Amino acid sequence: MLSGLTIPALRHYDDVGILLPAQVDRRTGYRYYRRDQLPRAQLILALRAVDLPIDEVRDAIDAPEVDLRGLLLAHRERLADQSARVSQQLVVLDGFIEKGVIVPKVTGSRIVMLNVAVHDADVARRFYEDVFGASFNETTHDGPHDSHYEGTFGTWPTENFFLLQIFEDVDRAGTANFGFFCEDLEETYRESLAAGAIDVHGPKDVPGMPRVAQIKDPSGNDIGLYQA
Amino acid sequence: MLSGLTIPALRHYDDVGILLPAQVDRRTGYRYYRRDQLPRAQLILALRAVDLPIDEVRDAIDAPEVDLRGLLLAHRERLADQSARVSQQLVVLDGFIEKGVIVPKVTGSRIVMLNVAVHDADVARRFYEDVFGASFNETTHDGPHDSHYEGTFGTWPTENFFLLQIFEDVDRAGTANFGFFCEDLEETYRESLAAGAIDVHGPKDVPGMPRVAQIKDPSGNDIGLYQA
DNA sequence: TTGCTCCTCACGTCACGTGAGGTGGC
DNA sequence: TTGCTCCTCACGTCACGTGAGGTGGC
Numbered sequence: 001m002l003s004g005l006t007i008p009a010l011r012h013y014d015d016v017g018i019l020l021p022a023q024v025d026r027r028t029g030y031r032y033y034r035r036d037q038l039p040r041a042q043l044i045l046a047l048r049a050v051d052l053p054i055d056e057v058r059d060a061i062d063a064p065e066v067d068l069r070g071l072l073l074a075h076r077e078r079l080a081d082q083s084a085r086v087s088q089q090l091v092v093l094d095g096f097i098e099k100g101v102i103v104p105k106v107t108g109s110r111i112v113m114l115n116v117a118v119h120d121a122d123v124a125r126r127f128y129e130d131v132f133g134a135s136f137n138e139t140t141h142d143g144p145h146d147s148h149y150e151g152t153f154g155t156w157p158t159e160n161f162f163l164l165q166i167f168e169d170v171d172r173a174g175t176a177n178f179g180f181f182c183e184d185l186e187e188t189y190r191e192s193l194a195a196g197a198i199d200v201h202g203p204k205d206v207p208g209m210p211r212v213a214q215i216k217d218p219s220g221n222d223i224g225l226y227q228a
Numbered sequence: 229m230l231s232g233l234t235i236p237a238l239r240h241y242d243d244v245g246i247l248l249p250a251q252v253d254r255r256t257g258y259r260y261y262r263r264d265q266l267p268r269a270q271l272i273l274a275l276r277a278v279d280l281p282i283d284e285v286r287d288a289i290d291a292p293e294v295d296l297r298g299l300l301l302a303h304r305e306r307l308a309d310q311s312a313r314v315s316q317q318l319v320v321l322d323g324f325i326e327k328g329v330i331v332p333k334v335t336g337s338r339i340v341m342l343n344v345a346v347h348d349a350d351v352a353r354r355f356y357e358d359v360f361g362a363s364f365n366e367t368t369h370d371g372p373h374d375s376h377y378e379g380t381f382g383t384w385p386t387e388n389f390f391l392l393q394i395f396e397d398v399d400r401a402g403t404a405n406f407g408f409f410c411e412d413l414e415e416t417y418r419e420s421l422a423a424g425a426i427d428v429h430g431p432k433d434v435p436g437m438p439r440v441a442q443i444k445d446p447s448g449n450d451i452g453l454y455q456a
Numbered sequence: 457t458t459g460c461t462c463c464t465c466a467c468g469t470c471a472c473g474t475g476a477g478g479t480g481g482c
Numbered sequence: 483t484t485g486c487t488c489c490t491c492a493c494g495t496c497a498c499g500t501g502a503g504g505t506g507g508c
Binding site: 007011028029030031 | 462463
């Protein structure tokens with residue numbers, strides 16, 4: 001159909017009563033829908049696409065007394081939990097793949113895109129590979145800059161982000177500054193220096209934050225290292 | 229048990245044959261395990277904790293001919309896909325919560341922490357709030373810098389990241405450069421200029437990428453705007 | 457008359473969790 | 483003898499997808 005729903009899905013929605021055919025042929029059993037049922041069908045499709053359970057889809061579209069926003073927020077929380085769980089599993093699984101045994105925990109949250117400018121791509125590539133286990137694939141991209149490496153940490157895509165933070169510092173305006181969670185802060189800190197990082201300060205505890213060290217990469221980008 | 233496994237799970241693993249009791253009392257049916265079965269039990273627990281299917285757990289621990297690393301990498305890919313899916317769903321659901329209707333698509337993947345240095349925190353705060361709908365809460369953090377705003381987009385935590393990219397550009401080394409997906413690229417571009425952004429180039433199509441515009445924020449940070 | 461579509465059951469999915477009803481061991 | 487533990491089925495989970503077997507419509 002134009003609705004995007006499959007026939008088994010339409011039958012199922014008939015069975016559970018959230019989308020009844022406008023008319024059913026008594027002889028053949030054929031289900032017929034009217035064009036004005038399309039919005040409802042598409043709404044169901046949209047809500048199911050974000051995995052809202054059918055019972056809640058029913059409430060969302062038929063029960064005028066339910067708190068729609070609250071229902072969606074509750075579902076949002078479930079999805080967020082699931083997302084965190086899967087991210088965790090990825091981290092743990094990566095540990096298995098590298099070694100073959102058990103591994104620790106990590107935290108995380110936020111998202112954007114980040115470009116880091118460096119003086120020498122090969123130096124930078126080696127730096128990020130050595131220190132953070134990033135894996136880069138060389139590409140000549142026709143974006144705003146001629147050539148660059150696209151890279152990931154761990155391995156594939158998807159991991160955890162922290163926060164976008166804005167701080168006031170006239171001298172450093174326009175300077176890239178980002179952070180990594182480390183399984184072993186001391187070790188990563190040492191490795192980073194060995195790989196050519198500029199030392200800012202070694203691991204220390206600050207109230208209300210994970211244990212942190214500060215370095216600059218060989219091109220001068222500020223990097224915070226956080227104990228996971 | 230010390231294994232961390234529940235009794236129903238132990239029974240299930242007996243049924244499916246991945247962890248047989250060392251001995252079963254014929255009269256009572258009681259299952260007894262030996263201490264040397266613990267490593268195996270814990271391995272199963274660990275692999276199940278990352279959602280490796282039982283059939284593959286069996287292969288992983290009993291089939292010497294299987295490519296263990298390949299099996300785990302294949303599973304990693306499934307988890308990564310799932311993670312991407314759920315992240316997507318969160319973005320879409322956030323759209324529903326704000327409005328109540330259907331919403332577009334976005335892409336995404338990677339994670340870190342990002343600090344952006346600016347000349348004036350209040351100007352920057354207004355800029356990011358106006359243009360990207362970020363919400364900031366003022367904090368005086370005792371991190372490497374005296375005061376800053378911590379902010380999020382959309383709503384809660386968790387969204388989509390793109391990639392860490394390294395490009396070679398001596399002149400721009402050390403400069404922050406990041407991007408946003410926009411529901412309506414033209415509109416966001418216009419809003420950004422109105423909010424004080426420096427124009428680099430307006431929306432245009434480049435092969436192999438989403439439609440993109442380039443601006444600088446009031447402090448000179450490079451920002452790419454991408455059509456979602 | 458030959459395809460093609462849609463129909464109606466009914467089973468399968470995946471790994472356990474949860475009773476119901478019953479029984480040895482301290 | 484009273485609890486407590488573990489046992490054995492067997493059903494429930496969640497939203498459809500997938501046959502098996504059969505039948506109207508062009």
